[in-house]
Amino acid sequence: MAITKIYIIYCYCTFVYSYYSLHKHVEYMAREVHRGANSVEGIEATLWQVPETLPSVVLAKMKAPPKPDDVPVISPDQLTEADGFLFGFPSRFGVMAAQCKAFFDATNSLWETQALAGKPAGVFWSTGFHGGGQELTALTAITQFAHHGMIFVPLGYTFGNGMFEIDEVKGGSAYGAGTYAGDGTRKPTELELQQAFHQGKYVSEITKKLSRN
Numbered sequence: 001m002a003i004t005k006i007y008i009i010y011c012y013c014t015f016v017y018s019y020y021s022l023h024k025h026v027e028y029m030a031r032e033v034h035r036g037a038n039s040v041e042g043i044e045a046t047l048w049q050v051p052e053t054l055p056s057v058v059l060a061k062m063k064a065p066p067k068p069d070d071v072p073v074i075s076p077d078q079l080t081e082a083d084g085f086l087f088g089f090p091s092r093f094g095v096m097a098a099q100c101k102a103f104f105d106a107t108n109s110l111w112e113t114q115a116l117a118g119k120p121a122g123v124f125w126s127t128g129f130h131g132g133g134q135e136l137t138a139l140t141a142i143t144q145f146a147h148h149g150m151i152f153v154p155l156g157y158t159f160g161n162g163m164f165e166i167d168e169v170k171g172g173s174a175y176g177a178g179t180y181a182g183d184g185t186r187k188p189t190e191l192e193l194q195q196a197f198h199q200g201k202y203v204s205e206i207t208k209k210l211s212r213n
Contacts, residue, residue, distance in 0.1 A: 002042065002211075002212070003042060003043075003044045004042055004043050004044070004083045004084070004204070004207055004208045004211045004212075005043075005044050005045075005046070005081060005082045005083050005084075006037045006043055006044070006045040006046070006082065006083065006084050006085070006086065006200075006203070006204050006207055007045075007046055007048055007074070007078075007079070007081075007082040007084075007085050007086075008030055008033050008034045008037060008045060008046070008047050008048065008085075008086045008088070008200070009048045009049070009050060009074055009085060009086070009087050009088070009103075010026050010027060010029075010030040010047075010048075010049055010050070010087070010088030010089070011026065011049070011050050011088065011089050011090060011096070011097050011099045011100040011103070025090065025126035025179050025181050025187070025188060026088045026089065026090050026124075026125070026126045027068065027071075028179070028187065028188045028193070029088055029124050029125075029126065029177060029178075029179055029188055029192070029193070029196045030047060030088045030124070030196075031047065032188075032193045032196035032197045032200070033086050033088070033124060033177070033196045033197070033199055033200035034047045034200060035197055035200065036196065036197035036198060036199065036200025036201040036202075036204070037086070037200035037201065037203070037204040038200075039197075039200075039201050040201055040204040040205055040208060042208060043204045043207075043208060045200070045204065046082075047071050048071065048072060048073070048074035048078075049067065049068070049071045049072070049073055049074070050073070050074060050099055050100060050102075050103040051073050051074075051075075051099070051102075051103065052067070052099060053098065053099050053102050054099075076103065076106045076107045076109070076110060077109075077110075079107065079110060079115075079116060080110065080115050080116070082119070083119065083207050083210075083211045084119055084120040084121065084153075084203060084204070084206070084207030084210070084211070085119065085120070085121040085122070085150075086121070086122045086123070086124065086199070086200060086203055087100070087121060087122070087123050087124075087141060088123070088124045088125065088126075089123065089124075089125045089126075089137055089141065090125065090126050090127075091125060091126065091127040091128070091132050091133040091134075091136075091137040093133075094132065094133035094136045094137065095133060095136060095137060095140040096125075096137055096140050096141060101140075104144045107148070110148065111147060111148055114148070114149050116148040116149065116150050117148060117149030117150065118149060118150070118151065118210075119150050119151065120150070120151045120152075120153045120203065120206055120207050120210055121141075121145050121150045121151065121152060121153065121203075122152070122153045122154070122155070122176055122199060122202075122203040123137075123138050123141045123142075123175065123176045124172075124176045124177040124178060124196060124199060125137045125138065125171075125176065125177075125178045125179075126171070126178065126179045126180070126181055126188075127171070127178065127180060127181070128180070128181050128182070129180055129181075129182065130169075130180065132180075134171060134172070134173060134178050135173050135175055138173070138175035138176055139175070151210070153202075153203050153206050153207075154174055154175050154176065155172070155173075155174055155175065155176050155177065155195075155198075155199050155202065156174050157174060158198070158202055159172075159194075159195050159198050159199075162191055162194060162195055162198075165191060168189065168191065169189075170189065170191050170192055170195075171188075171192055172192065172195050176199060177192065177195040177196040177198075177199045178192070179192045179196075
C-alpha cells in the first residue's frame with residue numbers, strides 16, 4: 001500500500017505575555033491532530049515545530065520553557081516531502097505569531113517553482129479569548145496557501161454536533177480546530193481535543209484521496 005505523508009507543523013513560540021504559547025496550548029492541539037491523522041490507514045503523519053526566531057539570551061530572560069525534544073525542527077525545503085499539511089498557530093494580536101510568518105517568508109524558493117502547488121493544507125490555532133483572532137488567525141494563513149497554489153481544506157461542519165456546542169466555551173470554527181488559553185491556566189477541553197483529532201483524521205482522508213488521483 002502506498003503511503004501518504006502528512007506533516008503537522010506548529011509554532012511553539014514564546015512571548016512575554018503570550019501565555020497560551022508558554023503553556024503549550026498549540027502543542028496539545030498538535031499532538032491530538034497528529035493522533036487523528038495517524039488513525040487513517042495508509043497515512044504517515046509526522047509532527048514538526050518551526051524554528052525559533054528569538055535569541056537564546058532573550059528566551060532565558062523570559063524564563064521560556066524548553067522546547068519538546070521529541071519534535072524536530074523543520075526547514076522550508078522539507079515541505080516538498082509531504083503530500084499534505086496541518087499548520088498550528090498561536091495568535092499574536094489577532095494574526096499568526098511572527099515565528100510562523102517568518103517560516104512562511106522563508107519558503108520563497110518553493111514559491112518560485114510552485115513546488116507546493118496542489119497540496120492540501122489545514123490550520124488549527126490557540127487564542128487568548130474569543131476576540132483574540134479565532135477566525136482571523138486562520139484567514140492570515142489562507143493567504144500564504146494561496147500564493148503557493150495550495151488547497152485550503154477547511155473543517156467545515158464535519159465535526160457534527162460538536163460544532164454547535166454552546167453550553168461550554170469551545171474554540172474552533174468552520175476554518176479549523178481551535179482552543180482558548182484564558183489567563184494561561186486553561187487547557188484545551190476534551191471537546192476541543194476531539195475536534196483536533198477529527199481535523200487530523202479529516203484532512204488526512206482528503207489528502208489521501210487527492211494523492212491517489
